[in-house]
Amino acid sequence: MNDQVDKIDYGDKQIRSLGYGLAAVGAFRLGKWLLGAAKGFLKYMIMPRNDLVKRYGGGWALVTGASDGIGKAYCLELAKAGFNIILMARS
Numbered sequence: 001m002n003d004q005v006d007k008i009d010y011g012d013k014q015i016r017s018l019g020y021g022l023a024a025v026g027a028f029r030l031g032k033w034l035l036g037a038a039k040g041f042l043k044y045m046i047m048p049r050n051d052l053v054k055r056y057g058g059g060w061a062l063v064t065g066a067s068d069g070i071g072k073a074y075c076l077e078l079a080k081a082g083f084n085i086i087l088m089a090r091s
Contacts, residue, residue, distance in 0.1 A: 052081045064088045 061078045065071035067089035075085050 052078070053083070058082060060084045060086060062086045062088065 061083040063071055063074050063078065063085060066075050066085075066087035071089070075087060078085055
């Protein structure tokens with residue numbers, strides 16, 4: 001019974017073209033992801049940051065949740081940029 005197994009012949013050309021098509025789609029997606037990652041790296045790590053005082057006119061900044069965590073970090077960064085800060089927190 002094992003000798004009578006039907007084999008399906010798909011043809012080498014069809015399988016190769018399917019493989020090439022899938023490889024092209026994969027290469028496109030990988031290239032798109034790498035380009036996005038490089039763009040993000042340049043934007044956030046290499047390029048100079050915006051001058052917030054020039055953009056928003058300096059003066060005052062109101063920071064909520066400023067007692068700890070992200071609010072505290074915002075306060076420190078805004079103070080480095082030259083803003084006067086109003087801190088708001090529950091405790």
